[in-house]
Amino acid sequence: MIFEHEIPSGSRLYFGKSARIKREIETVAGETLEGLGYEEIVTPIFSYHQHESFGDRKLLVRLNDTMNHEVTLRADSTVDVVRIVTKRLGRSMESEKWFYIQPVVTFPTREQYQVGAEVIDGTFAEVANTTIQILKALSIEPILQLANIRIPHLLDERYGISLDLLRATNIEQILKADLPWIEPLVRLHSLEELSDLSAFPEDIAAELEKIAEAASQIEYENVLVSPLYYAKMRYYESLTFKIFEGNSLLAMGGTYVVDGTEAAGFALYTDECIANKMSREEK
Numbered sequence: 001m002i003f004e005h006e007i008p009s010g011s012r013l014y015f016g017k018s019a020r021i022k023r024e025i026e027t028v029a030g031e032t033l034e035g036l037g038y039e040e041i042v043t044p045i046f047s048y049h050q051h052e053s054f055g056d057r058k059l060l061v062r063l064n065d066t067m068n069h070e071v072t073l074r075a076d077s078t079v080d081v082v083r084i085v086t087k088r089l090g091r092s093m094e095s096e097k098w099f100y101i102q103p104v105v106t107f108p109t110r111e112q113y114q115v116g117a118e119v120i121d122g123t124f125a126e127v128a129n130t131t132i133q134i135l136k137a138l139s140i141e142p143i144l145q146l147a148n149i150r151i152p153h154l155l156d157e158r159y160g161i162s163l164d165l166l167r168a169t170n171i172e173q174i175l176k177a178d179l180p181w182i183e184p185l186v187r188l189h190s191l192e193e194l195s196d197l198s199a200f201p202e203d204i205a206a207e208l209e210k211i212a213e214a215a216s217q218i219e220y221e222n223v224l225v226s227p228l229y230y231a232k233m234r235y236y237e238s239l240t241f242k243i244f245e246g247n248s249l250l251a252m253g254g255t256y257v258v259d260g261t262e263a264a265g266f267a268l269y270t271d272e273c274i275a276n277k278m279s280r281e282e283k
Contacts, residue, residue, distance in 0.1 A: 010110035012103075012271065017281070021274045022113070026101050028137050029115040029268060036130060038117055039095040042102055043080045046071045053079050053235060059106045073105040078265055079235065081118045082258040096120035113270035122264035124239040124255050125217035131243060131251050131266045132220050140276055142245035143222050146215055147229035148207045149236050149254070155228075158203070166230040174228070189224050191215050214239055241266075248272045 007013055014022050030040070048069065051057050053076040060072040074080065077100055085098055099117040106112075115134070119127060128144070135141065155161040161182075165173050175183060181199050188194075194212040197205040211225060229240070240254030250273055253266025 008109035010108070012111045012113065014274075017278060018274055021277050022270060025138060025268075025270055025273050025277075026115060029134050030099070030101060032134050032137055033099040033115075033117060033130070036097070036133075037095075038097040038099040039093070041081060041084070041098045041100050043074065043077060043084060043100065045074050045105075047074055047080050048072075049079060049083070050075050061105055061107050074102070075104050075106045077102065077104060077114065077116050077267070078118060078256070079258050081116075081265075082120070082261055082263055085118070085120065086259075086261050097122070115268040115270060116266060118263055118265035120261060120263050122255075123217075124214045124241075124264055127253050127264045127266045128214070128218050128241050129220075131241075131253060131268060132218070134268060135243065135250065135273075138273065138277065139280075140245070140250065140273065141222065142243050142250055142276075143224060144218070144220050145224050145226050145229070145242040145244065146211050147226045147240045147242070148211050148238060149230065149240055150207045150210075150238050151204060151227050152230040154203055154207065163230060166228055169228070185227055188227055191223055191225060194225065210239060245276060248276060250276065 034040070046063070046065075048071055050060055050072040054060065060075055063071050063073070065071050081098055081100060085093070097117070097119050099115070101115050103111050103113045117127065117130065132144065152163060152166045155166065156163045159177065159179060161174055161177050171186060174186060181201065181204070184199050185204070191212065194208055194215075197208050200208065208227060211227070215223060229242070235256040235258055236254045237257060238255050241252065242249060243251040249269060251266055251268045253264070255262070255264045257263070
């Protein structure tokens with residue numbers, strides 16, 4: 001029996017303090033992004049192309065339109081924003097910097113509010129600094145983790161370390177690879193360690209150098225490097241970042257290509273930020 005006051009598991013309810021903090025986060029983020037020259041966009045909750053953002057289509061909530069074409073509820077905003085801006089709005093809008101404040105939904109009933117932004121031809125450092133600026137305005141200063149998705153792909157394509165091992169962070173099996181430089185790579189976590197990359201093969205060193213170059217343009221001190229991190233979102237191909245505190249992922253972003261369009265973007269996870277601020281207020 002389902003009572004009238006019950007809500008589905010994974011869905012969101014905000015009231016009192018949580019509703020106030022949610023409004024504060026969205027207001028601060030919106031004002032910050034508008035001040036940086038971003039235009040706001042709200043995309044449709046229904047989409048034809050969400051499957052292109054996910055390796056696992058089971059995460060998508062599926063429906064059908066009037067012509068019986070499959071549509072899904074919005075489970076990710078990035079690809080839809082880039083396609084709408086470049087293909088539907090096109091030349092009618094000059095802005096290349098867009099932000100959105102809206103939820104995404106994944107199967108079966110998981111609802112997640114986000115503040116996100118996409119910059120056509122944007123840079124990694126630009127979106128990382130913007131995310132940090134918003135979090136600082138909210139008095140949240142967590143850890144910034146820098147990674148480069150190209151490194152896991154090189155390990156898989158050229159050095160026999162599968163993406164499955166990297167996705168599972170199976171360090172024990174990764175260290176068994178017959179590579180003299182694999183242990184230093186596994187143990188590499190600080191920006192200082194990127195100053196000397198002579199121990200690594202040329203292709204790996206070149207991708208580590210991209211992390212070092214990006215870090216030099218980011219105005220933040222609490223930074224760690226995670227060269228083996230492998231993101232599950234299919235459109236990330238190079239530099240990525242995660243911002244977290246404890247076990248809570250507060251934001252992530254990076255550079256990517258959608259239909260030949262190069263862009264950079266991020267998502268700030270509103271619900272995790274609410275929990276973070278509520279915890280701080282209770283102390």
